[in-house]
Amino acid sequence: MRVLFILGSGGHTTRGLLLSKQNKEDSYFIIPWESKTTKAKVREKYFSVISPRFRAKDNRIMSGIRTIFLFLHSLIILFVVRPKIIISTGSGLTIPSFLIAGLLRIKTLYVESPSRIYRPSIAGSFLIGKVDMWLSSWSELANIYEKVEYRGMIV
């Protein structure tokens, strides 16, 4: 069984990699093309994609074009890898793959950042109710939203 992890930069990547180390199935990764640190940590079975927005702010047209490109790129990756599950730790690369996964009957697991105790992130709140499992690192958030579950923290 293949599990595809969507990484990002900084903490998103650290948490995704911690989960992949626990995972006993075959792990694959989507990583942002511009993050050298992430690339150095993953080393194999990864696909680099261009993020809709780099950390620096730039114009909306470019970021729109990159979003469309990310949708197409994610679609190709999902077709090639055919994972049973996609897991995201909340990076900006998440939403396209997660929306496509629904069509391909791939299960989706979203794990919110532990920095979110009472309010979900923008990507996170968009995905509540649209994923197969939405996990918070805190029981507080799970008590506020019906479709949010708490099963502990990534450590």
Place this chain on the structure above:
Amino acid sequence: MIFITVGTSLPHDELIRHMDELVKKGRIKDKIIAQIGDGKYIPKNFRYARFIKNMEDGYNRADIIVSNCGAGTILENVTKGRRLIVIQNPDVTGGHEWELVKKMEDGGHLIWCKNIDELADCIDVAKDTLFNMFIPERLDIVLTIKELISR
């Protein structure tokens, strides 16, 4: 030794510059090592590295860790009961990291330095404070995947 880390996603020049001045003025006399990321400001009065592969080693050797509000750094250190001072990076999106910092501050797991001008005082306080270790429940991904497949 005071270990300063800004994380890998965003630099925090303000923190490094302020610390550099504190050392220059003699206000801070401890040995300092800093991880400055892609920061533009280069400290003149202590050793630094842009990225450090073995952060764990730095944390273990430090008497006090000064960090920005990155959730990863915070959790990595409060779960080990280390002396941690957190200072907010104004460039981080939305300031949502406050939720975690506040929660950890309430539990006595870290010292939250709200203003960079108070940093030197926070370091003094950290030396005489007992830090409570934070012990979270661990997410078991193997069990979680099993349940997810059966849904």
